[in-house]
Amino acid sequence: MFSLQDTTSSLHNSATPMLSENGFIRFEGVRKLLPISDFFEIYRTQTLVAKRQANERTKGNNILRMEQILRHYGIDPADADISAFASKTGAGIPICDDWVAHRGSNEMRQARSLFSKAWIKRYKQLGIDCSWFSNWIALSLEGVQVTPFDANRKELDKIREACEALKESDPAMYLMYALAYGLGLRSSEIQRARFDDLHEDFDGNKLIRIHSPKSGGEYQDRPCDPSWWELIASFKTSNDALIVPVQEDRITREFPSFLRRKCGVVDDRPVHRLRKYCGHRVMRKNGNNAFVASKALGHSSVEVTSRVYVGMPTIQRSF
Numbered sequence: 092m093f094s095l096q097d098t099t100s101s102l103h104n105s106a107t108p109m110l111s112e113n114g115f116i117r118f119e120g121v122r123k124l125l126p127i128s129d130f131f132e133i134y135r136t137q138t139l140v141a142k143r144q145a146n147e148r149t150k151g152n153n154i155l156r157m158e159q160i161l162r163h164y165g166i167d168p169a170d171a172d173i174s175a176f177a178s179k180t181g182a183g184i185p186i187c188d189d190w191v192a193h194r195g196s197n198e199m200r201q202a203r204s205l206f207s208k209a210w211i212k213r214y215k216q217l218g219i220d221c222s223w224f225s226n227w228i229a230l231s232l233e234g235v236q237v238t239p240f241d242a243n244r245k246e247l248d249k250i251r252e253a254c255e256a257l258k259e260s261d262p263a264m265y266l267m268y269a270l271a272y273g274l275g276l277r278s279s280e281i282q283r284a285r286f287d288d289l290h291e292d293f294d295g296n297k298l299i300r301i302h303s304p305k306s307g308g309e310y311q312d313r314p315c316d317p318s319w320w321e322l323i324a325s326f327k328t329s330n331d332a333l334i335v336p337v338q339e340d341r342i343t344r345e346f347p348s349f350l351r352r353k354c355g356v357v358d359d360r361p362v363h364r365l366r367k368y369c370g371h372r373v374m375r376k377n378g379n380n381a382f383v384a385s386k387a388l389g390h391s392s393v394e395v396t397s398r399v400y401v402g403m404p405t406i407q408r409s410f
Contacts, residue, residue: 124172125219127161131168133217139209146303157202160190177223185226196232203227237398240367246355247368253353266326266335267346271362273319274299275369275388278362282342287330289320297321306391313389316373367399374400 131154138144145153158168164186166175180189191199204210206227214221221228254272257265270276270284280301288300292312297320304311323334335342342362350361358364366388374384374396385396 124174124223127168127171127173127175130173130219131157133214133219134205134210137213137217139213145204145307146305148303149305149307153201153204156198157205160186160199160202163190173219173223176227177225185230187227187230191230191232199230200232203230203232237395240371240399242368242371250350250354250356250365250368253349262326263335263337263341264346264349266323267342267362268365269319269323270334271365272369273323274313274315275366275373276301277305277366278342278347280304281335281362282339284334285330286324286327286332286334288334289315289324289327301389304389306389311389314383314386316369316376316387370396371400375405379405 135147135150135154161168161171161175164178164180166178178186180186184192187199187203206224211221211224211228214224250272254265254268257268267281270281271278276284276299283302284299288302290298290300292298297315297317298312299315299320301311301313303309326334347361350356350364354361356364370384370388373387374381377383381397381400382393384390384400385393388396390396
């Protein structure tokens, strides 16, 4: 149980702004506000009513990013209370605005997830004085920059040739390829995938269940290319077995290295490059339908998929 401050008296117990040695304005005074460590624990353990939930891993990463930002401004999350979120630089600029001005929006977007509209509503329900978060709530961030996918026929042919040769020489790495290119899984999802995650719905559609998906929630069922689904299922040893039963380094280091050395992939995230080729293939094979590709990849919205795969549509012959 968390001990939360009485919002009716929090203004009377508010701290006094002080200029610290490092030049940042800090709010100091009587410590009767919620400690930041307790605030983080509330965010980590509470759930939003009727809302898509960030998974435990995502929440943890969001907290780590917020801790990084606070420490940059001389704020120790283990010692400070939530009044520290209202801190300003010596020039009177809110620390969140100062961070964006010098570091951009990407990292801040992760930290600011703690102050989404849904979470602010939840904090208020719990009796937390959200006035200390006003600068973070009002913060204006640029939209997520999405780089359109540029498919390369020569690159894909080289990937296919090198990876298909793995089927006999290195079945485990071949299955990494099959899950990434065939079904569009991320590296972290490849590590967790089990044979009993492969299943069919009432209509016989081939699906894979992704547990603790990036988009939030307990699990996500994604439709699969039947050919690749059946090929992967043919390797099944037992229902609860990992599809790729190897050390994590083989998936996160050795396989990306193989894609760079043998396939000529120059992308910073070689395995993710295969996932994008999967989305490209699924979209093209299904009438340039971004909705189908979005569901196969587990994107949060069709808009995200459309912004990634913006290539020329395929025009059918008229005669």
